Amino acid sequence: MSARFKTGDRVFVRQAEPIGHVRTPYYIRGKTGSIERLCGEFPNPEELAFGRSGLPRLPMYRVRFLQTEIWPDYRGRALDSVDVEIYEHWLESARQG
Amino acid sequence: MRSYHDIGGMDLGPIERSEHDYALWEKRVDAMMVLLWQKKGLLTLDEHRHAMETLDADEYGKITYYERWMVGIAKVLLARGIITTDELGRHMAAAGDKR
Numbered sequence: 388m389s390a391r392f393k394t395g396d397r398v399f400v401r402q403a404e405p406i407g408h409v410r411t412p413y414y415i416r417g418k419t420g421s422i423e424r425l426c427g428e429f430p431n432p433e434e435l436a437f438g439r440s441g442l443p444r445l446p447m448y449r450v451r452f453l454q455t456e457i458w459p460d461y462r463g464r465a466l467d468s469v470d471v472e473i474y475e476h477w478l479e480s481a482r483q484g
Numbered sequence: 485m486r487s488y489h490d491i492g493g494m495d496l497g498p499i500e501r502s503e504h505d506y507a508l509w510e511k512r513v514d515a516m517m518v519l520l521w522q523k524k525g526l527l528t529l530d531e532h533r534h535a536m537e538t539l540d541a542d543e544y545g546k547i548t549y550y551e552r553w554m555v556g557i558a559k560v561l562l563a564r565g566i567i568t569t570d571e572l573g574r575h576m577a578a579a580g581d582k583r
Binding site: 415436 | 485486487490492493528529530531533534537563564
């Protein structure tokens with residue numbers, strides 16, 4: 388599987404709340420960030436959790452978000468950020484901004 | 485649905501930062517996990533985590549870290565048919581565990 392995003396791309400984390408073994412933290416769903424790097428391709432934990440192979444491997448990215456865009460009452464420095472590792476199927480392309 | 489373990493950003497007060505020495509049983513649970521996962525391939529970390537994160541929410545909060553690990557291991561081995569409930573019950577009774 389080839390990676391859909393490259394470093395610097397703006398991405399939107401899908402706002403979904405399925406039952407299952409979801410590794411995308413709740414607080415980051417619905418937020419927009421930038422691809423920091425492609426970490427590699429890994430078996431899908433949402434399938435591994437139920438004893439299946441998790442194949443094909445899925446691209447996983449380190450995505451960087453501004454703290455001020457995540458927490459409305461954030462009082463730290465304007466450029467403070469948080470990196471979250473997210474599988475590709477949880478990401479959508481976001482407009483440059 | 486937000487799973488009860490997925491607490492990032494929630495206001496839950498200060499983090500308990502004190503350390504403690506591990507008891508022998510805790511080291512044994514850790515060793516058992518490494519053997520089952522890496523040496524024997526009888527479980528994956530995702531199965532284990534899923535087993536722990538689907539515990540009853542009250543139970544998850546009440547038991548300690550390695551108790552959660554132990555319960556998670558047991559749930560995966562039961563789901564995979566590696567041990568049976570009857571075997572587990574009899575061994576726990578023999579060990580004097582009344583839970």
